[in-house]
Amino acid sequence: MIWSKLKAGLARTREQLAGRIRAVVQGAALDEALFEELEAVLITADVGVATTQRLLERLRERVRAEGVRDAAAVPGLLAEEMRGMLEAVAAPPAAPGRGPGPLVILVVGVNGSGKTTTVGKLAARYRQEGWKVVVGAADTFRAAAIDQLERWCQRAGADLVRQHPGADPAAVAFDALQAAQARGADVLLVDTAGRLHTRVNLMEELRKTQRVLQRLDPTAPHEVLLVLDATTGQNALAQARHFTEAVGVTGIVLTKLDGTARGGMVVAIADQLRLPVKWVGTGEGADDLAPFDPGEFTRALFEGTPAGAGA
Numbered sequence: 001m002i003w004s005k006l007k008a009g010l011a012r013t014r015e016q017l018a019g020r021i022r023a024v025v026q027g028a029a030l031d032e033a034l035f036e037e038l039e040a041v042l043i044t045a046d047v048g049v050a051t052t053q054r055l056l057e058r059l060r061e062r063v064r065a066e067g068v069r070d071a072a073a074v075p076g077l078l079a080e081e082m083r084g085m086l087e088a089v090a091a092p093p094a095a096p097g098r099g100p101g102p103l104v105i106l107v108v109g110v111n112g113s114g115k116t117t118t119v120g121k122l123a124a125r126y127r128q129e130g131w132k133v134v135v136g137a138a139d140t141f142r143a144a145a146i147d148q149l150e151r152w153c154q155r156a157g158a159d160l161v162r163q164h165p166g167a168d169p170a171a172v173a174f175d176a177l178q179a180a181q182a183r184g185a186d187v188l189l190v191d192t193a194g195r196l197h198t199r200v201n202l203m204e205e206l207r208k209t210q211r212v213l214q215r216l217d218p219t220a221p222h223e224v225l226l227v228l229d230a231t232t233g234q235n236a237l238a239q240a241r242h243f244t245e246a247v248g249v250t251g252i253v254l255t256k257l258d259g260t261a262r263g264g265m266v267v268a269i270a271d272q273l274r275l276p277v278k279w280v281g282t283g284e285g286a287d288d289l290a291p292f293d294p295g296e297f298t299r300a301l302f303e304g305t306p307a308g309a310g311a
Contacts, residue, residue, distance in 0.1 A: 007300045009282030013263030017045040018075060018302045025071040030063065034071055038078075045264035046233040051271040055081050079302040082267050086294035091251065091276040093291055094223040096131045096186040104177060104188045104213060104220040107253075108206060108243055109227035111194030114255035114281065116145045118227050119191045120152025121281070121289040131186035133158040136176025138169040138209065139193045149191060155286070159183065169193060169205060170212040177216045190221070203246040210247060225278065227253045228269075233262040240273050251278035254292070266297065 020041045028034050035056055042052040058081045062068065068077070096103045105122070109115040116139060126133045135158050139145040143165040153160040161176035173190050180188040190213075192206060213220040226249045228236040243249050254277050257263060269275055277292040 007303060009257045009280075010263055010297075010300045013045065013257075014301055014303070016262075017041065017047075017264055018079075020044075021075050021078065025074045028071045030069060030071045030074070034074070035060070038074070042264065046262040046268065047264035048234055048237070048268035048272065051085070051268045054271060055085075055267075075302060079298050082301075083294050083298040085267055085271045086277070086297065089270045089274050089276045090292075090294055091278065093251065093278045096126065098222070101217055102134070102177070102180040102185045102188045103222050104180075104190070104217060105223040105225060106173075106190050106192065106206075106210065106213075106221040106247070107225050107227060108192050108247060108249070109194060110229075110239055113194065113227045113229045115139075115194055115227040116148050116191055117152075117284070118225075118253050118255060118279070118281065118289065119189050120149060120156070121286055122189055122279075123152055123158040123187075124156040124286040125289065126187045126189075127156045127158055132184065133187045133189065134176060134180040134183065134185040135160050136173050136188060136190040137162040138172040138176070139191045140165055140167045140169050140172060141193045145191065145193075159185070170209045173209045174212045174216065177213055177220065181216065203242070206247050224248055224250050225253050226251070226275075227255055230254050230257045230262060230265065233265050234268070236265055237268060237272060240269060240275060244273065244275065249275060251276050253277075253279040253281065253289075255281040257282050263301065 024037045024041060039052055039056060043049060059077055062077055094103055107115055107119050119135060123133050123135050135149055135153055137146045137149045137160060140163065146162050150160055161179050163172050169192060176190060177188055210221060224247050226240055226243045228239060252269060252275055254266060257280050266277055269277065279289055280292050281289045
């Protein structure tokens with residue numbers, strides 16, 4: 001990811017988290033009162049209570065083990081611990097060319113998360129890398145979503161498989177995989193209808209789509225990407241839990257990172273759900289989606305701290 005784009009996208013989170021941490025430690029004694037202030041800062045930045053407690057316990061252990069006496073070292077140590085949490089579950093996006101047949105990626109999420117736009121960006125990215133791409137417009141509840149994907153596919157040079165609005169989403173996914181196999185495609189991206197994670201009938205529809213894909217390829221889908229809106233903060237954790245239970249999410253796409261001060265939830269997702277963030281979006285352009293890198297993320301978040309540049 002381009003450093004400047006990620007740095008700009010994290011500006012609000014950096015101010016809310018790293019900036020406040022630096023303010024708290026400035027001239028402070030390295031005592032329990034400082035840890036209490038750090039706790040408040042981390043929770044406010046949507047790192048979450050459980051993850052905050054784990055981070056601070058690790059910080060206490062390092063302070064004791066390394067004989068740290070200066071509070072100014074704290075931001076750098078926290079950056080290293082956050083990076084460690086992210087790296088513990090890190091995994092790259094699934095790559096095409098893994099075997100016979102296309103790489104099948106099912107993209108899920110709630111309404112308004114940026115799901116359909118993410119499918120379009122992924123199609124553009126895979127096409128730029130030289131892969132043959134088919135997109136299945138299985139969000140049949142919204143005619144606008146189908147039209148939106150059609151425009152993305154036309155610009156990217158990807159094939160779109162669509163039916164009329166209101167068609168059975170699983171049938172669209174089936175047709176799309178059949179077409180991808182027949183055309184020798186490398187990647188199939190299946191958009192799905194946005195749904196509240198608490199709606200049981202709609203979650204069952206996602207399971208049906210998976211079963212239908214497996215009639216043509218028993219190993220499909222090879223990747224289930226959950227698109228989360230970074231501005232929702234801790235609510236994203238609840239979404240991720242429900243979708244993972246329903247369809248076995250393999251990775252997160254974090255969108256709208258440029259519009260929030262809640263970027264700390266990235267760490268909470270890794271720590272509490274053991275799910276890797278695989279892609280991040282920091283804008284509306286086709287190139288504003290990039291693979292997630294824990295080192296780049298923590299560098300961009302803690303830039304200016306003693307260990308931030310090398311975290």
